[in-house]
Amino acid sequence: MSTLRIAEIFGPTIQGEGALIGMPTVFVRAGGCDYRCRWCDSLHAVDNTYRHDWLPMQSRDVFERIKDLSVGAPVMVSLSGGNPAIQPFEELIDTGRAEGYRFALETQGSIARDWFAKLDMLVLSPKPPSSGETVDWERFEVCIAAAGSASTVMKIVIFDEADYRWARHVANRYPALPLYLQPGNHTPPPPEAEDAAIDMEGILERMRWLVDRTVADRWFSPHILPQLHVLLWGNRRGV
């Protein structure tokens, strides 16, 4: 039996980001991350001061919660965090898949697991300069290899021109990975704040800028999408 450190389980809601945007999804958010991005919107699953809220759960109990939330109907499950690759999720994936559930996982690509190959989708989100983190590309490539034939996509958050240029460079390096560009949200709330105001105008402005910038470059391969759940519900947790 695998014990998982869980910050929250919520849904079904819609997947608000990337390739599966709009798809009804249950989210399982693991506690703990090996990064500390300057603009992380999920600090309640990253910052150690919240570790007392990360409950140890058996994967069987996580699956029971997913089944309760989805009323038994197999739904897409998104494993996020924190960095969910830190946790032993293989058993949950095996159990869920046996009952028809599908699994996506979001990670920065710093830790690879053999069981990535069992995912329906691996979302790799390497961190641009504005994050303050530095990508270890060798490790990133081990993640790509670990996914095997599982569908793998890349999602890059863009705040500014330096991030944009970096994303172009990364896209050239990994031309086989479908690419999603996502404008950054500058106002991560303190995790306690239920309804913190968001910088909606800033998000929309960066989205318009990103579309203009990409089209002006005649760069037509990436999808450009805002965080739909943030537009709908702001920085609220559990949506």
Ligand SMILES: C[S@@+](CC[C@H](N)C(=O)[O-])C[C@H]1O[C@@H](n2cnc3c(N)ncnc32)[C@H](O)[C@@H]1O
């Ligand atoms: C909170 S992270 C958790 C999974 C994993 N640690 C990662 O970063 O991929 C989920 C997604 O949210 C994105 N994200 C985090 N903070 C953001 C922000 N302020 N604006 C836009 N996207 C953000 C991340 O880049 C990642 O794609």
Ligand SMILES: Nc1nc2[nH]cc(C(=O)O)c2c(=O)[nH]1
């Ligand atoms: N609706 C919704 N979509 C999401 N896509 C990625 C999320 C995440 O925090 O990993 C997320 C989230 O927290 N909520």
Ligand code: SF4
């Ligand atoms: S890697 Fe993901 S969860 Fe970790 S700090 Fe960065 S955005 Fe937040």
Ligand SMILES: [Mg+2]
């Ligand atoms: Mg999020």
